[in-house]
Amino acid sequence: MDNTTEGLAHTALNGIAPYFTMFPLSFPYAILKERAREGEWVLDPFCGRGTTNYAARLLGLPSVGIDSSPVAVALSEAKLVNTTPERVIRAAEEILEEVPVPAEVPEGEFWEWAFDTEVLAVVCRLREGLLANCRSHARKALRALLLGALHGPRGKTKRTYFSNQCQRTYAPKPNYAVTFWKRRDLRPEPVDVLGIIRERADRYFGGERTRGRGKILRGDSREEAVYRRFPAGASGAIRWVVTSPPYYGMNTYLPDQWLRLWFLGGAPEVAYGAEGQIRHSSPGEFAAQIRRVWMRVGQVCAPGAQLVFRFGGIRSRKADPLEIVRLSLEGTGWRLTELRPAGTADAGRRQALHIARTDRAKEETDVFARWEG
Numbered sequence: 598m599d600n601t602t603e604g605l606a607h608t609a610l611n612g613i614a615p616y617f618t619m620f621p622l623s624f625p626y627a628i629l630k631e632r633a634r635e636g637e638w639v640l641d642p643f644c645g646r647g648t649t650n651y652a653a654r655l656l657g658l659p660s661v662g663i664d665s666s667p668v669a670v671a672l673s674e675a676k677l678v679n680t681t682p683e684r685v686i687r688a689a690e691e692i693l694e695e696v697p698v699p700a701e702v703p704e705g706e707f708w709e710w711a712f713d714t715e716v717l718a719v720v721c722r723l724r725e726g727l728l729a730n731c732r733s734h735a736r737k738a739l740r741a742l743l744l745g746a747l748h749g750p751r752g753k754t755k756r757t758y759f760s761n762q763c764q765r766t767y768a769p770k771p772n773y774a775v776t777f778w779k780r781r782d783l784r785p786e787p788v789d790v791l792g793i794i795r796e797r798a799d800r801y802f803g804g805e806r807t808r809g810r811g812k813i814l815r816g817d818s819r820e821e822a823v824y825r826r827f828p829a830g831a832s833g834a835i836r837w838v839v840t841s842p843p844y845y846g847m848n849t850y851l852p853d854q855w856l857r858l859w860f861l862g863g864a865p866e867v868a869y870g871a872e873g874q875i876r877h878s879s880p881g882e883f884a885a886q887i888r889r890v891w892m893r894v895g896q897v898c899a900p901g902a903q904l905v906f907r908f909g910g911i912r913s914r915k916a917d918p919l920e921i922v923r924l925s926l927e928g929t930g931w932r933l934t935e936l937r938p939a940g941t942a943d944a945g946r947r948q949a950l951h952i953a954r955t956d957r958a959k960e961e962t963d964v965f966a967r968w969e970g
């Protein structure tokens with residue numbers, strides 16, 4: 598199997614913003630490139646940052662993505678937009694004209710240390726403009742681009758993020774971050790927000806020659822409601838389901854993204870909720886919920902559809918991931934056809950390596966099943 602995306606002219610858009618536990622683009626791309634035929638629909642019911650949707654786009658295939666996290670939905674939507682750097686920059690300028698002063702700026706020590714005052718005001722204006730209207734492709738592209746630029750390392754020579762020194766993949770815990778900045782006397786510095794937008798718009802949208810087709814849906818993939826919102830032609834026609842459910846024990850998707858969630862309209866503080874997320878109380882309960890997803894997914898699939906998913910666990914939870922896989926497929930209409938260790942084919946880029954700093958991931962497996970429902 599062609600296990601790389603080498604030879605592809607441009608895949609920059611996939612990196613518009615990092616996401617926890619994203620899988621490498623080569624995983625869905627290689628499967629779809631080798632086996633999918635023209636016009637076949639692709640689905641990812643836990644789409645995260647939309648890696649599968651982007652792989653489908655690169656191959657000219659229409660796709661649907663589902664995720665219950667607003668951050669995941671915003672990032673995935675950007676993987677399907679058709680726009681240009683000029684339009685994205687124009688969208689930012691338009692918003693800054695529409696919102697000359699922010700209605701609301703979060704206050705407190707964290708915010709004073711996290712962003713320069715002027716930078717925070719511009720970020721708030723962009724946030725308010727996008728919350729009021731994020732309908733066009735250019736605005737959706739801008740929103741994801743801003744989520745990717747919101748927090749990250751300061752960089753030695755050039756500023757490419759809006760924040761003070763931070764991780765880029767997950768948001769800082771406020772108390773910890775303030776102590777860190779104070780100890781090192783790291784004060785937030787002014788950055789050129791529009792300049793960063795221009796550069797990122799060029800990087801992510803400048804060379805993109807493919808067209809996005811399909812839809813990203815915000816919803817709970819265990820529940821029927823979200824499947825009723827499928828785009829015309831997709832329901833009953835899904836041929837490929839390429840996904841990775843949350844790993845057992847990995848349940849901090851929302852709190853770890855609290856700053857991006859704030860940008861999308863959430864509260865200016867860590868959100869400890871788990872709304873719409875798979876519960877992780879025991880391996881049996883976890884498997885039962887994934888099972889519900891496989892059953893729902895089967896209902897929108899064409900006969901003979903293929904399900905491929907990458908799965909693992911984290912070391913701090915004692916559970917056998919393969920047992921969870923077997924239980925999750927039992928009696929669903931999906932027949933397990935192959936288990937393949939994910940191995941180290943993508944050394945250094947495996948999903949495991951993107952998992953939380955303290956919880957190392959266990960071995961990962963790629964699971965193949967066929968819809969015989």
Ligand SMILES: C[S@@+](CC[C@H](N)C(=O)[O-])C[C@H]1O[C@@H](n2cnc3c(N)ncnc32)[C@H](O)[C@@H]1O
Nearest residue numbers: 619620643645646648664665666817818874875
């Ligand atoms: C392992 S990540 C997927 C990462 C994705 N493969 C990528 O490359 O970005 C699992 C995703 O499942 C989502 N999720 C968890 N429970 C869900 C549910 N009940 N319905 C829909 N999405 C859910 C999480 O928000 C998270 O984005």
